[in-house]
Amino acid sequence: MKILDILLRYVVAFLAILLLWEAGALALGPYLLPEPVDVLHAWWQAMAGPDMPGHIRSSAVRVFSAMLLAFVTAFPLGILLGCRKRIDRYLSPMVFLTYPLPKIVLLPVFLTLFGLGDMPKILLIALTCGYQILVVTRDGIRRLDARYFEAFRTLGGTPAQLVRHVLVPAALPSAMTALKVSSGTAVAVLFMAESFATQKGLGFLIMDAWGRGDQLEMFCGILSMSLLGLAVYESCHIAEKIFCRWKKLEIRR
Amino acid sequence: MNEETPVLRVSRLGKSFGETCVLSDVSFSLPAASTLSVIGPSGCGKSTLLSLVAGLSRPSEGEITFPRDCRTAFIMQDYGLFPWKSIRDNLALPLQLQGVGRAARHEKALAMLKELGLEGLEMRFPMQLSGGQRQRVAIGRALISRPDLLLMDEPFAALDAITREHLQNLLLDLWQRRRMSFILVTHNVAEAVFLGRYIMVMGQSPASKRLWLENPCFGNASCRNSDEYFSLIRQVRGALEENSRERLREARS
Numbered sequence: 072m073k074i075l076d077i078l079l080r081y082v083v084a085f086l087a088i089l090l091l092w093e094a095g096a097l098a099l100g101p102y103l104l105p106e107p108v109d110v111l112h113a114w115w116q117a118m119a120g121p122d123m124p125g126h127i128r129s130s131a132v133r134v135f136s137a138m139l140l141a142f143v144t145a146f147p148l149g150i151l152l153g154c155r156k157r158i159d160r161y162l163s164p165m166v167f168l169t170y171p172l173p174k175i176v177l178l179p180v181f182l183t184l185f186g187l188g189d190m191p192k193i194l195l196i197a198l199t200c201g202y203q204i205l206v207v208t209r210d211g212i213r214r215l216d217a218r219y220f221e222a223f224r225t226l227g228g229t230p231a232q233l234v235r236h237v238l239v240p241a242a243l244p245s246a247m248t249a250l251k252v253s254s255g256t257a258v259a260v261l262f263m264a265e266s267f268a269t270q271k272g273l274g275f276l277i278m279d280a281w282g283r284g285d286q287l288e289m290f291c292g293i294l295s296m297s298l299l300g301l302a303v304y305e306s307c308h309i310a311e312k313i314f315c316r317w318k319k320l321e322i323r324r
Numbered sequence: 325m326n327e328e329t330p331v332l333r334v335s336r337l338g339k340s341f342g343e344t345c346v347l348s349d350v351s352f353s354l355p356a357a358s359t360l361s362v363i364g365p366s367g368c369g370k371s372t373l374l375s376l377v378a379g380l381s382r383p384s385e386g387e388i389t390f391p392r393d394c395r396t397a398f399i400m401q402d403y404g405l406f407p408w409k410s411i412r413d414n415l416a417l418p419l420q421l422q423g424v425g426r427a428a429r430h431e432k433a434l435a436m437l438k439e440l441g442l443e444g445l446e447m448r449f450p451m452q453l454s455g456g457q458r459q460r461v462a463i464g465r466a467l468i469s470r471p472d473l474l475l476m477d478e479p480f481a482a483l484d485a486i487t488r489e490h491l492q493n494l495l496l497d498l499w500q501r502r503r504m505s506f507i508l509v510t511h512n513v514a515e516a517v518f519l520g521r522y523i524m525v526m527g528q529s530p531a532s533k534r535l536w537l538e539n540p541c542f543g544n545a546s547c548r549n550s551d552e553y554f555s556l557i558r559q560v561r562g563a564l565e566e567n568s569r570e571r572l573r574e575a576r577s
Contacts, residue, residue: 222404224380225397226465228421234415240408317408317449 105286114291121231122276127295129271133189134261134303137196140252145204146246150238152205153212166205174199175263182268192264192272199260200253204246211245212238244318254307258300261264273299329391331356331473331505332377338385339372346372348532349386352524356392356472357503359542361520363510363560365567369531370509371477377507378475387409390473397471401478403462405450411437411461412446418469436464456487460494467498472575474506480515492518493545500543513564518548519555525563528571535563 089107096106152159152166174195178269181191215238265274277292279310312319330353339347347369347524354360362370375381376389378398397418398404405414412433413420419429439442440460448457459479464476480488492515499506510516516523527534539556541547 218402218404219399220405221380222400222406225378225400225404226418226421234422235407236421237406240406243408315408317451319453320449321407 074299075262077219077237102286105290109287110143110290110294113287114294117288117291123291123295126273126276127272127299129189130261130265130273130296130299131302133192133265133272134196134257134299135306136189137193137261138200138254138257138303141197141199141201141253142182142246142250145201146208146242149205149208149246150212150234151241152209153215153242159209163209166202170202170206174202175260178267179263179309187268192261192269195264196257196260200250200257203256205247207248207249208242211242215241244311244315247307249316251304251307251311254303258296258303263295329356330354331358331390331392331394332507332575333389334377334386336386337373337376337383337388339369339381340384344393345384346531347376350531350533351386352522352533352536354507354522356505358505359499359519359521360507361510361516362507362521362526363513363516363523363564364526364531364534365528365564365571366511368526369514370511370526373526373531374475374477374507374509374574377464377473392472394472395469396473396475397466397469399459399462399466399474399476399479401481403458404452405458405461405465409448410449411442411453414461415464415468416463422469428482432468433464436468439498447473454487455483456491459483459491463491463495463498467502467504467522470502471504474504476506476508478509478510480556481511488512488515488541495519496543496545507544513560514548516560517553518542523556523560525560525567527567534567535560 079230096104101109114123118231141143152162177198178191178195181195185191185194219237220233223233228236261272262274263275265272266278269275273292273296275288277296280286280289280292332354334353335351337347337350338345341363350373352360355444362373364370372381376383378396380398406417406494412430415433415436416424416429419432424432424536434443437446440463442460442464445453445457450461451462469498480491483491495506496519506519508516508519510519517539519542520539523535523537523539524533525535526532537556537559541550541552541556544550547553
C-alpha cells in the first residue's frame with residue numbers, strides 16, 4: 072500500500088509538471104518549448120533506437136561510478152578526520168580552503184591531465200560530491216555523543232571494532248544525506264563535463280542538438296537527463312533506507 | 325583460592341583531577357558472589373570509584389586488585405545501547421567483540437531476551453522500546469558474557485518508581501540464579517538497602533568511606549516490609565543527613 076501511495080504521488084506530480092509544461096509550450100511556441108506530447112513521443116521512439124540508450128548508459132556509468140568513488144574515498148577520510156584530532160589539525164585547513172572552489176573550473180586541467188576518456192569526467196564529479204560527503208562525515212563524527220565511546224570502552228572492543236560498530240554506523244546517516252544532496256550537483260557537473268571533448272553522453276546529446284537547432288532532440292536529452300537525475304537520487308534514497316533504517320525510526324518519533 | 329577469596333580488593337584508593345581531589349583513602353573488599361551498594365550525595369565521587377574499578381580511568385593513589393580471575397561488565401545510567409543496532413545485535417555485541425560466531429551469539433542473545441522477558445523484541449531498535457525495556461536490554465548485554473563482577477552506575481535513575489521496583493526485583497532474581505558479584509552506585513536509599521549485601525555510605529569533598537554496613541536481610545525479595553530493612557534505611561539516611569549537616573557547617577565557616 073505504501074509503495075502504491077508513493078507511486079501515486081509521483082504520478083500526480085508528473086502530471087502537474089506536464090500541465091505546466093503544456094501551458095508554457097502554448098505560451099512560448101513549439102520552437103522555444105516543444106509540447107510535452109511531442110517530446111514524449113520522440114523520446115519513446117529514440118529509446119527504441121541504439122543512440123539514446125547508448126548516451127544514457129555512458130552518462131549513467133560516469134555518474135554512478137563517480138558517486139561510488141566519492142563515497143568510498145570521502146567517507147573513510149571523513150571518519151579519520153573526525154576521530155583523529157592531530158590529522159584533522161593539518162588536513163582540515165586544506166579541505167576548508169579548497170572547499171569553496173567550484174570544482175567545475177578544473178575541467179580543462181583534468182582533461183589535460185587525464186585525457187579525453189571517462190576518467191576526467193568521473194574524477195571531476197567525484198571531487199565535487201566527495202567534498203560534501205567528507206565535510207559532513209567529519210562533522211558527524213565530531214558531534215557524536217561521547218557516551219557511545221564510553222559505552223564501547225566498557226565492552227572492551229579494539230579500535231578497529233570501534234570503527235566498525237560505532238563510527239561507521241553513526242556517521243552513515245549524515246554521509247548518506249550528503250550523498251543524496253550532492254546527487255543534483257553530480258548530474259549538473261556531468262552535463263558540463265560531457266559538453267566538451269566527447270561524443271557519448273547526454274550532455275553531448277543536448278549541446279549537439281542545441282547547436283543543430285533540433286529542439287525536439289534537445290528536449291529528449293533533457294528528459295533523459297532528468298530521469299537519470301531522478302534515478303541517482305532515488306538510488307541514494309534506497310541505499311539510505313537500507314543502511315540507516317534506525318535513523319528513519321528516530322526521525323519519525 | 326577458596327570461597328573466602330574476595331572478588332575485588334580496593335586499598336587506599338584516591339583520585340585527583342588536577343588540584344581537585346575527588347576520592348580519598350577508600351578501602352574495602354568485596355567477597356565473591358556478593359553485592360555492594362555505594363550511596364552518597366551527588367558529585368561525591370561514586371561514579372569515579374566505579375570507573376576506576378572498571379579500568380576506565382587510573383587511580384592517583386592506592387590500588388585495585390582482583391584476587392580471582394575476574395571478568396567485569398558495566399551498565400551505564402543512560403543504558404549505553406547503540407541506536408543503530410537491533411536489540412538482538414546490541415545484546416550480542418560483547419560476544420561478537422570476543423569473536424563468537426554469528427549462530428552461537430544469536431542463540432545466546434535470544435535466550436537472554438527470554439530470561440529478561442523481552443521475547444519478540446529482538447529485531448526492534450532501542451528507540452522503539454520503553455525506558456524500562458531498554459534498561460533490561462542493558463542488563464542483558466552486561467550479563468551475556470557471564471561477568472564475575474557487574475558494575476552499575478545509577479542504572480535505574482531515569483525510571484519511574486514501579487518500573488524501578490520491577491527492575492530491582494529482576495536484578496535480585498538474576499543474582500540468585502547467577503551468583504555474580506555486583507557494585508551498584510545509587511542515590512536512592514531504599515534501592516541501596518534492597519540490593520546491597522554490603523552498603524557503603526560515602527562522605528564528601530573529597531569522598532571517602534563514611535559508613536560500611538552489612539545487610540542481613542539481603543537476598544529476600546519480600547524484605548521490603550521487614551523491620552531490619554527499615555532500620556537499615558534509617559541508619560543510611562542518618563549517615564547521609566550527617567553528611568549534609570557537615571557540609572552546611574563547612575559552608576558557614
